[in-house]
Amino acid sequence: MTPSAAATQDRAAPDALERLVVETQPGMNKVNALILDRASSHVELVPEIARYLIDAGGKRLRPMLTIASAMLFGGGTGSEVNFAAAVEFMHNATLLHDDVVDESAMRRGRAAARMRWGNQASVLVGDFLLGQAFTMMVETGNLEALGVISRAATIIAEGEVLQLAKARDLSATRADYSNVIHAKTAMLFEAATEVGAMAGGADPAGRQALKSFGTELGFAFQLVDDVLDYRGEAGRLGKNVGDDLREGKMTLPVILALEDANPAERDIIVRALGQPETGEAELATVRAIFAKYDTLGRTSLEARRHAEAARAALSPLHAGPMRAHLADIADFTVARAY
Amino acid sequence: MTPSAAATQDRAAPDALERLVVETQPGMNKVNALILDRASSHVELVPEIARYLIDAGGKRLRPMLTIASAMLFGGGTGSEVNFAAAVEFMHNATLLHDDVVDESAMRRGRAAARMRWGNQASVLVGDFLLGQAFTMMVETGNLEALGVISRAATIIAEGEVLQLAKARDLSATRADYSNVIHAKTAMLFEAATEVGAMAGGADPAGRQALKSFGTELGFAFQLVDDVLDYRGEAGRLGKNVGDDLREGKMTLPVILALEDANPAERDIIVRALGQPETGEAELATVRAIFAKYDTLGRTSLEARRHAEAARAALSPLHAGPMRAHLADIADFTVARAY
Numbered sequence: 001m002t003p004s005a006a007a008t009q010d011r012a013a014p015d016a017l018e019r020l021v022v023e024t025q026p027g028m029n030k031v032n033a034l035i036l037d038r039a040s041s042h043v044e045l046v047p048e049i050a051r052y053l054i055d056a057g058g059k060r061l062r063p064m065l066t067i068a069s070a071m072l073f074g075g076g077t078g079s080e081v082n083f084a085a086a087v088e089f090m091h092n093a094t095l096l097h098d099d100v101v102d103e104s105a106m107r108r109g110r111a112a113a114r115m116r117w118g119n120q121a122s123v124l125v126g127d128f129l130l131g132q133a134f135t136m137m138v139e140t141g142n143l144e145a146l147g148v149i150s151r152a153a154t155i156i157a158e159g160e161v162l163q164l165a166k167a168r169d170l171s172a173t174r175a176d177y178s179n180v181i182h183a184k185t186a187m188l189f190e191a192a193t194e195v196g197a198m199a200g201g202a203d204p205a206g207r208q209a210l211k212s213f214g215t216e217l218g219f220a221f222q223l224v225d226d227v228l229d230y231r232g233e234a235g236r237l238g239k240n241v242g243d244d245l246r247e248g249k250m251t252l253p254v255i256l257a258l259e260d261a262n263p264a265e266r267d268i269i270v271r272a273l274g275q276p277e278t279g280e281a282e283l284a285t286v287r288a289i290f291a292k293y294d295t296l297g298r299t300s301l302e303a304r305r306h307a308e309a310a311r312a313a314l315s316p317l318h319a320g321p322m323r324a325h326l327a328d329i330a331d332f333t334v335a336r337a338y
Numbered sequence: 339m340t341p342s343a344a345a346t347q348d349r350a351a352p353d354a355l356e357r358l359v360v361e362t363q364p365g366m367n368k369v370n371a372l373i374l375d376r377a378s379s380h381v382e383l384v385p386e387i388a389r390y391l392i393d394a395g396g397k398r399l400r401p402m403l404t405i406a407s408a409m410l411f412g413g414g415t416g417s418e419v420n421f422a423a424a425v426e427f428m429h430n431a432t433l434l435h436d437d438v439v440d441e442s443a444m445r446r447g448r449a450a451a452r453m454r455w456g457n458q459a460s461v462l463v464g465d466f467l468l469g470q471a472f473t474m475m476v477e478t479g480n481l482e483a484l485g486v487i488s489r490a491a492t493i494i495a496e497g498e499v500l501q502l503a504k505a506r507d508l509s510a511t512r513a514d515y516s517n518v519i520h521a522k523t524a525m526l527f528e529a530a531t532e533v534g535a536m537a538g539g540a541d542p543a544g545r546q547a548l549k550s551f552g553t554e555l556g557f558a559f560q561l562v563d564d565v566l567d568y569r570g571e572a573g574r575l576g577k578n579v580g581d582d583l584r585e586g587k588m589t590l591p592v593i594l595a596l597e598d599a600n601p602a603e604r605d606i607i608v609r610a611l612g613q614p615e616t617g618e619a620e621l622a623t624v625r626a627i628f629a630k631y632d633t634l635g636r637t638s639l640e641a642r643r644h645a646e647a648a649r650a651a652l653s654p655l656h657a658g659p660m661r662a663h664l665a666d667i668a669d670f671t672v673a674r675a676y
Contacts, residue, residue, distance in 0.1 A: 041499075044503070045502070097462070119438065119457070120438070123461055124439060124498045127435060127491070127498070130491065130495075131490075131492030131493075131495055134484075134488035134491065135488040135492055138481060138484045138485045138488050143479055146476045147477075150472035153468065154469030157466035157468075158379055158381045158384060161379075161381050161383050164462065165381065
């Protein structure tokens with residue numbers, strides 16, 4: 001651990017998430033009730049699959065950010081509850097579709113929905129959740145927020161396609177990677193905090209600050225995820241270590257390693273990349289190459305830079321407890337990587 | 339052909355579609371330009387797949403109905419162009435996802451997109467088109483129309499899930515079938531004509547009339563499709579005859595046959611249902627059972643009833659050429675079955 005990483009960890013008390021949970025609880029109770037309500041359907045299979053995913057939990061970080069962003073500006077008028085639930089539905093729709101695209105076996109520590117109900121139902125229930133997300137947005141009557149969310153939906157899909165197009169592409173660059181994670185991950189964080197700020201009545205500068213905060217936080221979050229995919233423990237990850245490698249995803253640790261590797265090392269990486277059969281032994285060899293060039297450390301450092309940028313985005317705003325909570329979440333996100 | 343079917347065909351001159359094409363051409367030129375524009379993306383694979391599907395054509399019946407519905411009330415203010423393109427994007431998104439769900443090999447007379455680019459890209463480009471559809475709706479600033487479209491998106495997905503849940507379900511009823519096709523097909527026709535009427539400035543009665551027209555037309559359209567799946571020629575269908583049977587879809591021709599069949603016949607149908615390997619010989623046997631109980635004829639008759647209801651829905655409106663064109667489209671839809 002570098003000294004500054006240690007400093008980050010000190011600053012981000014490990015209870016940063018818990019504190020945000022407590023602060024946003026009244027709003028999140030409404031969000032959770034709305035999520036359950038809108039996951040219902042007269043077609044039994046729909047709530048069965050939707051709730052399987054929803055009950056598996058996850059941190060509900062994105063809707064919590066929406067609620068917190070609204071609270072930062074004095075609390076919303078109620079539309080932040082719909083916005084937050086819509087953001088979570090979009091996220092869950094993306095997960096259902098991603099699992100089909102990635103042919104994933106696990107999600108949130110248990111069998112992916114597609115393993116139980118098939119790809120077919122996963123695609124369709126994802127579509128259902130997208131439809132419900134938009135319906136909840138429409139109910140607020142806020143066209144500007146609808147614009148933010150619908151543009152995000154488009155860009156997220158583009159990002160996923162770009163990631164797919166770049167899979168196993170040895171010429172993929174850092175810029176390609178940045179474009180992919182901006183679209184597929186940072187965009188939804190950005191939308192979550194931006195519409196939260198709008199619901200809270202932020203002025204244009206405040207809205208822009210929260211938007212930038214969300215973007216940077218999303219970058220940090222995905223960079224850390226891409227480190228953990230190689231470094232985490234399957235139990236805590238909720239998925240298998242090395243899945244990104246097996247799926248041929250050109251994440252930053254791989255791109256950095258390919259830049260520096262000698263021909264023999266490069267060969268090892270290339271042979272493991274995009275091979276579903278890549279086992280523990282090959283994975284360990286690849287990880288040793290990553291260690292030699294510190295690609296996970298350098299990816300973590302990049303994550304920390306984005307977390308700092310997230311914190312900085314909030315600095316023009318009036319200081320207060322909620323601003324501090326949000327800033328700490330940026331550090332907390334990065335601390336996961338250490 | 340029954341005498342009344344012949345009468346229908348006489349009334350619906352085979353050029354009903356061509357006449358609608360001519361009448362809506364100025365609006366459709368704008369719609370087609372918008373479709374091309376919004377199918378573009380900096381991610382090359384997106385327009386490649388989107389245009390593959392779009393260029394394959396199809397009749398663009400749904401957006402044409404939106405334009406015609408607006409024209410019926412004196413023409414829209416421009417928002418009907420966005421509405422129409424959004425409806426077509428939703429339709430194409432559904433097709434991309436359906437092909438994955440149905441594991442279809444053909445669409446619009448050529449290889450389904452998923453056969454060329456894989457299920458993964460088909461799912462994601464479908465999501466992209468959905469996002470773009472909502473973005474185009476948002477641009478009009480018409481929240482009510484957005485509500486119609488977002489509710490339709492939800493219900494369409496529910497309908498597809500219901501169809502999936504009922505696949506190979508021998509206890510599926512006529513009511514189940516009606517629920518499925520109302521949601522998966524009639525809902526988008528209904529939304530297409532309703533938002534068209536709204537863009538044209540229809541009063542509540544006019545809007546309701548066009549909505550009902552769309553619903554009934556959609557029912558007729560799907561009933562005919564379900565007949566053609568057993569009776570059409572692959573070349574004209576753009577897909578393989580008997581696919582519904584192989585996919586285990588409980589369409590009305592099957593449900594009616596199972597109601598009347600003797601145990602031996604029932605056994606033949608059950609063995610062919612949902613078997614991807616069902617070949618020409620088994621299909622011919624099933625079709626012979628359908629012929630014995632006239633299940634395709636009875637399904638066509640049901641389609642005709644809905645076409646009549648579509649025509650009737652327009653009758654309270656001021657008579658004029660566009661009303662006649664729309665009414666003829668209802669007859670034309672059914673005439674496909676004969």
